[in-house]
Amino acid sequence: MTKIHPTAIVEDGAQIGNGCVIGPYSVVGPNVTLHDGVELKSHVVVAGHTSVGEGTTIFPFASIGHQPQDLKYAGEVTRLEIGRNNQIREHATMNPGTAGGGGLTKIGDNCLFMMSTHVGHDCVVGNGCILANNATLAGHVELEDHVILGGLSAVRQWIRVGKGAIIGGLTGVEFDLIPFGSAIGDRAHLAGLNLVGLKRSNLPREEIHALRAAYREIFESEEGTLLERAARVAEAHADRPLVKTVTDFMFARENRRFMTPRGEG
Template sequence: MSQIAASAVIHPMAVVEDGAVIGENVKIGPFCRVGARVTLKDGVELISNAVVTGLTEIGAGSTIHPMAVIGGVSQSLHEAGEDSTLVVGANCTMREGVTMNCGTVGGGGITRVGDNCLFLANSHVAHDCILGNDIILSNNVMLAGHVHVGDKAILSGGCAVHQFTRIGRQAFIGGLSAVAYDVIPYGMLNGNPGILGGLNVVGMTRAGIERSVIHQVRRAFKQIFESEGSARTNAAAIRDEYLDCAPVIEILDFIAAESDRALSSPNRGKN
């Protein structure tokens, strides 16, 4: 049996399947469809012609625009119809044509999106992706399966991200870029193949990071990527030098972590 709050407003031409949980002050516009295992938290709005299906939870205050399909089964070749989940955080906006898929059992069973994220028209979040908070996916951004994206990252229009890739916190990905390898926190990547061109200094400044700290991060970047030896070896060698600089340590931890993908660098892909 559905649980529909008395304050919810559901257009008579919308379909809410039996079993759905609809919170306070939810608005469901005409021609929307809400599946039987969907939970819409307080204040969610489906404007019109939106589909929310699967074992899906949409966080409070989120908005879903027309033609979005949220919670569809994965497009994985290994999809076998097992139970899996999509959880979207609070105050997210999914514009026209956005698609988000549930996870797969083999990939952990859940696709998760944090709070305050913005997904512009026709962007796609595939199965088993894990996204942090305050992320922007611009128009036509494509995330393949198992991608991890850190808080406050910005992915510009039309970029494509290879499966299992990690994108660090507050990284910036340029438009039409091909992201085949991990991108460090605060990194700026452009091109096809994607080249790590430097640091997202503008984003760091807007986030209130002090200029002196930014200078330390830039110095560490050069030590990691411009010194002889591999980036991972160089990163490990400078750790003690930056113990009092949290952004550098964050980058070093990111580089040291296990990953299915190699690391984007200023030289990868160049002749």
């Protein structure tokens, strides 16, 4: 059965699923949908046109769905969609989209957002991502699946981070980070591949070796431009799925700037 604490406020129009728990002093707005099994611990505010997927738990003092931190926002209806089985910890903030960014901020399933993390307007976060304490995403950031951000890291607006990548603590990300990449630094540089994550995923050893060879060819060679080297690697390793993930990411959008061992490429 759904449990709503007597001190909580659930406004008329809110849709509350089966088995939800709404804790003390929490506030749920009129355009919010909480799917089955969502738990708001206490002092949680969920506002705006926000949908929270089943099994998600939100901890005290989180602010979810309030208007975007964008001076161009003029009150238009935009949305925040949060997937299933996420943990959103204390003081985390998540904003809906803006008209100029497509109107939607979207969070996948099985993510962990630690204390005081921020997801800005129009972001897209994949499945299984982890944002450590105080990690922040500016507007329009895209995180693919299983990305990890270290504490106090920050990703600039419009940046893409490929699947399986890891960003160290206190790192500022200004350029796209390839899938499985590892980034560190005050202004981040590419520090190799996320080999720990690759090994934990139980991927075939030969595929990891192929990816390491491709990485060296793309980022350590000095023959041709970065994209020319990536094109040669894509042709030479067309039968290697991990390599293809990286090269597809690099060629998916035009006029992108990629993080390299020297910073920008």
